[in-house]
Amino acid sequence: MNNFVIGWVKTVTDVFSKAKRSKVMSLIRGKENKATELALIGLFKNSHITGWRRNQKLFGKPDFVFKKEGIAVFVDGCFWHGCPIHETVPKTNMLFWVKKINTNKKRDKKVNLYLRRNGWKVVRIWQHEIKKLHSKKLLQKALGLH
Numbered sequence: 001m002n003n004f005v006i007g008w009v010k011t012v013t014d015v016f017s018k019a020k021r022s023k024v025m026s027l028i029r030g031k032e033n034k035a036t037e038l039a040l041i042g043l044f045k046n047s048h049i050t051g052w053r054r055n056q057k058l059f060g061k062p063d064f065v066f067k068k069e070g071i072a073v074f075v076d077g078c079f080w081h082g083c084p085i086h087e088t089v090p091k092t093n094m095l096f097w098v099k100k101i102n103t104n105k106k107r108d109k110k111v112n113l114y115l116r117r118n119g120w121k122v123v124r125i126w127q128h129e130i131k132k133l134h135s136k137k138l139l140q141k142a143l144g145l146h
């Protein structure tokens with residue numbers, strides 16, 4: 001049994017071995033990405049926000065692109081992108097995860113810089129913020145739409 005550190009302080013018992021944890025985490029990553037993307041699509045539809053595209057061939061692969069407005073939207077998973085509120089690092093292989101998350105953060109910064117230099121407005125929304133964007137007004141504000 002390994003311990004699992006939540007927010008660096010709380011620990012819970014990890015029921016998985018190192019290898020299994022690694023596999024589980026990558027599965028969670030895929031599912032989380034999908035779920036957050038779908039959640040945002042739902043909000044766009046409910047709020048009648050149009051003009052967004054997915055899977056645009058743009059540096060850093062934004063989750064959504066508003067071409068006309070020049071806005072690139074990323075929805076960042078709290079774990080993978082190191083959200084300051086929900087950063088959770090498995091104690092097993094802790095260094096590995098810390099390095100991985102730091103690499104992700106660095107890449108995010110590089111992507112932001114590149115896109116901004118090329119005239120894009122970059123919007124990053126934390127996974128935990130999505131549920132707060134329950135009205136058209138809040139969504140438009142978060143996205144920088146008018």
Ligand SMILES: [Zn+2]
Pocket residue numbers: 078083084085086087126127128
């Ligand atoms: Zn978070």
